[in-house]
Amino acid sequence: MRSSSLKCSGNVAQVKPALCEVTRLQSGQLALRATPGGKSIAGLDNANNITLLKPDIVSLQGRPTPWVNVRVTNSPNNKILGREGWINSEYIDCYSKESNDAISYP
Numbered sequence: 001m002r003s004s005s006l007k008c009s010g011n012v013a014q015v016k017p018a019l020c021e022v023t024r025l026q027s028g029q030l031a032l033r034a035t036p037g038g039k040s041i042a043g044l045d046n047a048n049n050i051t052l053l054k055p056d057i058v059s060l061q062g063r064p065t066p067w068v069n070v071r072v073t074n075s076p077n078n079k080i081l082g083r084e085g086w087i088n089s090e091y092i093d094c095y096s097k098e099s100n101d102a103i104s105y106p
Helices: none
Strands: 006-009 012-016 018-022 031-032 041-045 049-052 056-060 067-074 085-089 092-096
Touching: 018 049, 031 067, 041 085
Parallel strands: none
Antiparallel strands: 006 012, 012 056, 018 092, 031 041, 031 085, 049 067, 067 085
């Protein structure tokens, strides 16, 4: 991640607004969850687009959380468009809207 994409204070990193998509799924779907690590409410596929709802990645004991709060913005499955929830950040790639630089989570 480029330092220009981050603003750090204490244990919180704020990321510039980003365009994100689901990637690297080998099989199955990425669970969209009601809460971090909670019940699955929908499944996302590779290339589904999402918007980050909370720009903060809060670290716990020096490690960032793998969960990000998102809204589904583009999918062939119209039933999940606009759904909001939490996903594991290991399966998304994001690009800064301001500079097109790739950024990664956590």
